[in-house]
Amino acid sequence: MRAWRRDIHRHPELGFAEHRTAMVVAGLLREWDISVQTDFAGTGVVGTIRGTLPADGRQALAIGLRADMDALPMMEQGSVPYKSVTDGVFHGCGHDGHTAILLGVAKHLSMNRRFHGTVHLIFQPAEETLRGGSEMIRAGLFEHYPCDEIYALHNSNAVPSGKVGVRAGAILSASDLFRIRIEGTGSHAAMPHKAVDPILVGTSLVQSIQSIVSRNVDPTEAAVVSVCRFLAGTAINVIPDSAVLEGTVRTFSCATQALVLERLNTLCDGASRSFGCCVVFEHLQTSPPTVNAPFQTDVVRRAAESVLGRDNVIVNVAPLMASEDFAFMLEQCPGSYFFLGHDGLTCHHPEFDFDDSSLPLGASVFIEVIKQRLGETGA
Secondary structure (H helix, E strand, C coil), rough: CCHHHHHHHCCCCCCCHHHHHHHHHHHHHEEEEECCEEEEEECEEEEECCCCCCCCCCCCCEEEEEECCCCCCCCCCCCCCCCCCCCCCECCCCCHHHHHHHHHHHHHHHHHCCCCCCEEEEECCCCCCCCCHHHHHCCCHHHCCCCCCCEEEEEEECCCCCEEEEEEEEEEEEEEEEEEEEECCCCCCCCCHHCCHHHHHHHHEEEEEHHHHHHHCCCCCEEEEEEEEECCCCCCCCCCCHHHEEEEEEEEHHHHHHHHHHHHHHHHHHHHHHCCCCCEEEEEEEEECCCCHHHHHHHHHHHHHHHHHHHHHEEECCEECCCCCCHHHHHCCCEEEEECCCCCCCCCCCCCCCCHHHHHHHHHHHHHHHHHHHCCCCC
């Protein structure tokens, strides 16, 4: 697994451009006599392994295991010998490790097919854009590869090395991106009375937006609304005629997500009437919270305890205000997403490198999940 991981790390590819990665994955799956479909939703790969044990009256379940393959559009600043050879593209989130882990699971199951049911190995493109998961679903993932349950993992330095974190319910937040366009009236800076100043409107909105979390969201809920870009003006002595605000919303429940978006729209309407200008709210992108099903989360807990010992499994691990398009798959199919701990740098740090010592741990937990749900595997 380490060799696969480092090869993928050396040759990172952005979302929907994972051509080499997909070729490597598909080639290994075929080498292990695993049924493969390539070019699924662009650059996705799906491998299928059917168990050789008869049903014997039990329900033959189909289990999905998912790994993301894409890298980040950033420069790697570390000095590892397998450093990215592609300028401005870097596996800074550990998807090279996730892919290698699922390849390890695939190789093990290809040699140990004595289980009931089916395992679908889902190698997903474009997680970083929060589009790859939904594109696979739109392409008919669960129609072509029906799954009764689905599982995924992500590395996290919020969990100590050698440990796994599990949580039923929301483990990652929803993500929404927004843009607010303000159309005012420009003027010379010395004659503000002739302008409808979009900068004034924008600064008022930035402050008003912060009241959403403090005064509209239930204090027992968690939410973040951040304005991250404020674009206006080209000259130091001219009041511009327009401004643009852009930002993000993070929430752990769909109800809070809807409330925040509704309030953003209402505040924009109010600013338009108050200042006498056009203020338009644009909802650019959305993804739901990553919500784990209780039963499948308990499956992961028991599997991790079997592999690592009870002391190395963190139950009810703290959720993160990060987002994942695996959430779309969990909306369609019950499953669980868990954290694989490491002591390295946080994801998206320019010197991040996946902790190779966690590769066998992640693969072993996945394999134990298969054993628990489909029966003991053997040669």
